[in-house]
């Protein structure tokens with residue numbers, strides 16, 4: 001933690017970094033905060049591991065107003081995956097975002113069922129093993145098609161269309177959203193038209209979801225959203241050898257014309 | 269219309285409206301008027317079929333066929349065989365009463 005504070009302090013006072021996004025304890029509650037050179041003393045209130053926030057999404061909001069700002073972010077494994085994916089999708093400038101890594105504890109990793117509970121390098125914590133949770137998926141894959149349909153229609157039927165899943169998702173960076181499209185999804189009903197509402201989101205997440213689990217944690221109806229998106233991630237990995245959140249370069253298989261199955265990325 | 273214009277949203281909307289099956293006709297690979305629209309379609313259809321299977325609607329309700337403008341016989345054969353296939357699978361479950369609301 002001291003190394004983390006020091007690293008941030010040095011970058012703010014000596015380096016080119018204008019601000020660092022992290023969590024601060026405010027009245028006993030952690031919330032996002034932009035640490036700056038002018039208020040170095042705020043760093044005493046920096047916390048890590050107190051709560052999960054889509055910090056990358058908050059950073060993106062700040063950078064939307066000032067694309068060239070040189071900012072840093074205190075990032076767990078999931079935050080870094082989100083940053084990489086946002087850079088790959090040309091939402092963030094990778095040259096301008098500095099990651100101050102934090103490795104999660106094994107308790108945190110198992111609470112999150114995290115596929116990679118550490119960023120590429122870290123200033124705080126120790127690397128612990130990933131927790132792979134395919135139990136939910138395996139169980140569903142073993143059911144008959146009819147049972148799976150029953151299952152998902154029941155789950156989708158619980159949705160109150162609060163948009164919490166979309167709003168918390170660090171990968172939902174679009175400024176207009178298909179889920180708001182009246183021509184596509186009938187408005188004025190709860191639950192929203194099913195299965196289309198959830199399947200549209202699932203399709204969009206296929207080559208984007210970084211498996212952070214924030215959507216499922218946010219859903220007031222307890223819909224196993226992460227399992228659905230995990231499946232879509234797996235589909236894209238199996239079919240095209242592409243997994244979101246690993247590299248900041250290149251295009252996802254559904255983002256370019258040309259063949260992604262048999263050869264090199266073709267065309268544009 | 270190039271098959272690359274067939275957004276996955278159109279396919280999902282068709283199923284939402286109660287379509288029993290959806291067939292997409294595309295030019296042969298390498299013969300797309302817009303060069304590579306059909307490659308994208310092929311990839312999307314693969315992902316959509318996997319998704320339809322996973323949520324229990326069934327992957328065989330969606331089919332992609334490569335049919336050139338000159339192949340009217342293939343067009344009719346494909347549509348006939350797809351219709352037969354859908355008849356065997358039966359009507360779409362989405363419009364079932366039990367799924368209607370809530």
Ligand code: SF4
Pocket residue numbers: 165168169170171172205208209210211212213214215216226229
């Ligand atoms: S797990 Fe949920 S919140 Fe996280 S990236 Fe995937 S869809 Fe978005």
Ligand code: SF4
Pocket residue numbers: 158159160161162163164165166215218219220221222223225
């Ligand atoms: S968070 Fe849950 S209830 Fe809210 S829109 Fe998403 S799936 Fe529906």
Ligand code: FES
Pocket residue numbers: 269270271272294295299300301302303304305306
């Ligand atoms: S013009 Fe593109 S598939 Fe026919």
